[in-house]
Amino acid sequence: MKAEPFSIHVPASTANLGPGFDSVGLALNRYLTVHVQPFAPRKTTFHGEELQAFNKDENNLIMHAAQFTADSFRKKLPPCQLDVVSTFPTSKGMGSSASAIVAGIELANILLNLELSKESKSLLASSLEEHPDNVIPAIFGGLTISFYNGQVVETVHVPDVAVEMIVAIPDGVLHTKQSRGSLPNLLPFNKAVEGSAISNVLVAALMKNDWKKAADMMNRDLFHEPFRSKWVPLYAELKEKAIELGAYGAAISGSGPSIVCFTPHQKAAGITEQLSALFPQYHFETVFPDRRGVVVEKCLSAAL
Numbered sequence: 495m496k497a498e499p500f501s502i503h504v505p506a507s508t509a510n511l512g513p514g515f516d517s518v519g520l521a522l523n524r525y526l527t528v529h530v531q532p533f534a535p536r537k538t539t540f541h542g543e544e545l546q547a548f549n550k551d552e553n554n555l556i557m558h559a560a561q562f563t564a565d566s567f568r569k570k571l572p573p574c575q576l577d578v579v580s581t582f583p584t585s586k587g588m589g590s591s592a593s594a595i596v597a598g599i600e601l602a603n604i605l606l607n608l609e610l611s612k613e614s615k616s617l618l619a620s621s622l623e624e625h626p627d628n629v630i631p632a633i634f635g636g637l638t639i640s641f642y643n644g645q646v647v648e649t650v651h652v653p654d655v656a657v658e659m660i661v662a663i664p665d666g667v668l669h670t671k672q673s674r675g676s677l678p679n680l681l682p683f684n685k686a687v688e689g690s691a692i693s694n695v696l697v698a699a700l701m702k703n704d705w706k707k708a709a710d711m712m713n714r715d716l717f718h719e720p721f722r723s724k725w726v727p728l729y730a731e732l733k734e735k736a737i738e739l740g741a742y743g744a745a746i747s748g749s750g751p752s753i754v755c756f757t758p759h760q761k762a763a764g765i766t767e768q769l770s771a772l773f774p775q776y777h778f779e780t781v782f783p784d785r786r787g788v789v790v791e792k793c794l795s796a797a798l
Contacts, residue, residue, distance in 0.1 A: 497533055498792060499532070500532075501528065501529045501790070502530065502597050503525045504528075505522055505593070506525065507521050507589035507592060507593070508589070508748060512711060513696050513714065514639065515627075517627055517640055518638070518639050519638050520783060521634070523781055524588065525582075526582075527578070530601060534573065534574055537575050538557060538576040539575075539577050545578060545584070556595075558598065559599050559619075561598075564606060585667035588748065589629075589632060592619070595623055596788050599615050600615070600788050612634055616630050616634075616640070626641075626642040627640065627748075635787030639697055639700075655785075658760070658761065659756055660769065660779070661753070661754050661755075661779050662755065663752045664776050674749065676722055685716055692714045692716065696708055696712065699711060710743070726750045728775065732776070735769065735773075744756070755769075
């Protein structure tokens with residue numbers, strides 16, 4: 495078992511990209527970092543104002559995922575001290591729960607010398623998250639298109655993605671459970687066929703890095719945006735303005751309430767500045783694709 499301190503870095507992610515509902519995800523260069531001191535008294539400390547509420551939860555999601563992984567291999571998880579920081583917010587549609595799950599799986603993987611493949615991590619993470627769109631890009635990096643049926647995961651990984659992004663983050667939070675409650679249980683067959691065709695064209699466009707075509711398909715989504723957009727303040731207005739300023743298009747990030755805008759190379763910073771002046775209700779950040787996924791680094795000390 496590993497005894498030296500180490501750190502786990504897990505990227506944020508934006509999922510769905512419109513009609514790629516519960517399947518398509520893209521890793522972002524914002525990170526959850528877990529500093530680990532193995533064989534120290536068992537304790538998890540969340541640092542930063544955004545994460546303070548988690549200090550009240552002894553069974554946090556990171557440790558839950560680590561214990562789940564250990565149990566899956568009939569191993570005993572050794573005690574460890576965790577210090578957790580994050581450069582992206584929780585409950586804003588940027589994959590915060592997915593990053594915690596992936597961090598926990600990696601924690602067990604390193605402590606127990608499991609040597610898990612990305613595919614094995616993907617199956618564990620999807621079984622905990624119950625859908626693969628956020629957890630798999632957090633593992634692989636880049637763009638991922640995945641299928642999960644409760645038993646197997648199939649993924650197509652696109653490591654190099656030629657796009658810049660703007661994430662528009664409102665003050666309010668939107669929990670995934672609440673957002674999913676807006677979705678219908680059924681779609682009429684003809685609508686399901688149409689939605690599937692839109693999703694197919696989205697994926698084909700993404701594989702060709704044709705973001706203009708992809709954005710057109712995002713705007714046609716039938717699976718979730720028509721039902722979730724009511725939870726996203728000024729969604730239509732912000733998206734329209736972003737396109738007017740030069741963005742390809744926009745989509746609800748994950749389950750919301752953040753919005754992700756996709757832009758051509760070297761356009762995101764300028765558009766971000768203009769949108770910030772027009773929509774003071776939002777905090778805007780220019781972000782880029784993360785290409786590495788979860789990364790483990792040795793460190794001299796796990797303490798902050």
